[in-house]
Amino acid sequence: MRQLPQNINLDTKYQNFLTSWETEIRRITTHSEKVKVAQNKWKSRRTTKTLEHVCLKLEEMCSGNRRCCYCEDSVADEVEHIKPKSLYPELTFTWENYLYACGQCNGSKNNKYALFIGIVLTPVQPSNSPPSPGNDVFINPRQDAPMNFFDLDLGQEIDDGTFQYLPKYGLSQSSVDYQRSEYTIEILGLNRDFLAVGRKSAALDFRARLYEYQQKKQNLNAQQLQQFQRDFKSHSYPSVWEHIKAQYQSLPEINQFFQQFPEIQNW
Ligand SMILES: [Zn+2]
Known part of the structure; x- marks a missing residue:
């Protein structure tokens, strides 16, 4: 997400x-x-x-x-x-x-939703009166930046990642952001098995495309380079690429591409 x-x-x-x-x-x-x-x-x-x-x-x-x-x-x-x-x-x-x-x-x-009433995470239940005022728990991708709340487990070198979403590293379990993250992962079922498999497969695709870029770049003209970039960016699972960009320094195999081709930071 x-x-x-x-x-x-x-x-x-x-x-x-x-x-x-x-x-x-x-x-x-x-x-x-x-x-x-x-x-x-x-x-x-x-x-x-x-x-x-x-x-x-x-x-x-x-x-x-x-x-x-x-x-x-x-x-x-x-x-x-x-x-x-x-x-x-x-x-x-x-x-x-x-x-x-x-x-x-x-x-x-479905109709699950929760609010922080004060500091207490409170599920909103259907009722004859409108929900009490409070702050949203659910991370709303039309407003919020999920990258600020989640980490994606890419492992040491992608091949060994679980590709599960986790609350962002360093957040205290009692913090609002940690609870928002955990709640959103849970109610959307973001760690369903097949989604983790799909994310891993996307990450392996991104890596393979980077090897391809390394091999071909010097032989591509400006138009072909633009096309390569457009194809790369139109991949499904764009959040996997966002997380790779955020973590590349701790992924040695991926890091080499970022050192060699700084432009990929903007992809
Ligand atoms: Zn879906």
Whole structure:
């Protein structure tokens, strides 16, 4: 999971539709009625041109071949409400609350959400009243930089990494950031076995492409170099590359490429 681009917006026409639908829900007086109406309106509007446009714009945030913005592995085909609509019905039609996810991540997260009330991590339960004010526990990739919260275990030289996400090294277990990290990994199931296998395979691909770059670079013209870079950057699992860039100094085999080709820091 990586921070998503911040500069993708809806066309005005469709944003206006969403805003008017959001206002419609906000005008309802009771929370339980808001939840009910929001669920029904969501179902009936999912096939509208506005939601089609939302999907196209969300797709621009995805890596690789429309990969899920949480796990980066499976195809994204569900509009996920980062703050669940059953708890925050006013955000059912809010652009900033959307992300494109796969069914498995969306299903795993479902309507789970938690807040820090004071310093206590408190799961938000469906209720007849709106959730108490508090700070979000879940790491929201539309706002937050997951790299600040997670480390990825790449091992000593990639071949021996577990490719599990861990709370960032050095965070105290009682810290807010540690708890946010642990909670997010847990409710998204980010350490499912097949995801670790996929991340390892991506890391081995990145390494192989770096060897290829080392061999071919001097024979490539400017256009071919740009193409190589574009292909490299369009790989799924972009967060694996982010973590390699953050840890290359402790990975001797990878470090040589960064010493030889400093430009790859910007890939
Ligand atoms: Zn997913």
